Amino acid sequence: MTTPTTPHVNKYRSKISGSNDERLTTEVFERNKKPISKALFPYLDKITGDALEIGSGTGQHLSYLAKNFPHIIWHGTDIDEVHCKSIDAWAKFNSLNLPHALALDAASDWSSVLKEYDSFNVIISMNVIHISPISTLEGIFLNSARFIKNDGILVFYGPFKKGNKHTGEGNKIFDQRLRSENSTWGVRCISTLERLAADNKFDSPEVIEMPANNYLLVFKKSD
Numbered sequence: 001m002t003t004p005t006t007p008h009v010n011k012y013r014s015k016i017s018g019s020n021d022e023r024l025t026t027e028v029f030e031r032n033k034k035p036i037s038k039a040l041f042p043y044l045d046k047i048t049g050d051a052l053e054i055g056s057g058t059g060q061h062l063s064y065l066a067k068n069f070p071h072i073i074w075h076g077t078d079i080d081e082v083h084c085k086s087i088d089a090w091a092k093f094n095s096l097n098l099p100h101a102l103a104l105d106a107a108s109d110w111s112s113v114l115k116e117y118d119s120f121n122v123i124i125s126m127n128v129i130h131i132s133p134i135s136t137l138e139g140i141f142l143n144s145a146r147f148i149k150n151d152g153i154l155v156f157y158g159p160f161k162k163g164n165k166h167t168g169e170g171n172k173i174f175d176q177r178l179r180s181e182n183s184t185w186g187v188r189c190i191s192t193l194e195r196l197a198a199d200n201k202f203d204s205p206e207v208i209e210m211p212a213n214n215y216l217l218v219f220k221k222s223d
């Protein structure tokens with residue numbers, strides 16, 4: 001399933017140390033790990049059980065969240081098997097006893113990959129849905145409706161448009177660059193996620209402003 005779908009895939013290829021080290025890195029992680037963890041605290045502090053990350057990339061966020069919220073079992077996934085190896089390598093480096101990362105295409109039916117799992121308390125996807133076709137976002141909502149517990153949360157982090165307008169000049173330029181690289185990518189509008197949420201029986205999101213014109217969107221299942 002190795003599908004290099006993003007420009008970030010190649011950026012991540014720079015390995016940290018020797019050739020046997022499968023950890024990949026991204027500078028952005030260092031900048032946003034603390035704000036994300038802090039914003040998630042009110043939600044994750046109360047939750048026990050299992051969290052599934054979609055598009056974990058290098059796996060640095062997964063390890064960081066697992067260290068900060070050890071009462072949750074963190075499951076990493078990515079469409080790219082090289083990233084899955086990095087996710088596992090970071091967990092090992094951090095002495096975290098996490099389940100092996102799963103090769104999962106978020107746009108597909110997750111049932112066969114997640115056949116050993118019943119449901120999750122948290123499903124989270126950070127910086128994925130703008131660097132992937134809209135089918136990835138649709139797949140996340142559709143599958144989350146099946147795989148999230150009734151009182152669970154579905155979380156997205158990244159840049160978003162509001163009322164179909166960019167929230168900053170940097171995001172506008174970023175969106176243009178994404179679309180010129182692949183016409184199916186692009187910064188999504190919060191209203192698109194609200195529509196998909198309603199279609200899949202999730203409530204309207206809590207919208208949390210984050211540094212550098214990013215947002216954290218938290219959806220709960222509708223009663």
Ligand SMILES: C[S@@+](CC[C@H](N)C(=O)[O-])C[C@H]1O[C@@H](n2cnc3c(N)ncnc32)[C@H](O)[C@@H]1O
Pocket residue numbers: 005006008009026029054055056057058061077078079080083104105106107125126127128131132136
């Ligand atoms: C920009 S990276 C973000 C990685 C990580 N979440 C972070 O914030 O550092 C996007 C990730 O999404 C993954 N991805 C892209 N399309 C995907 C899909 N359809 N299913 C699962 N993962 C996907 C890529 O392989 C890549 O690892």
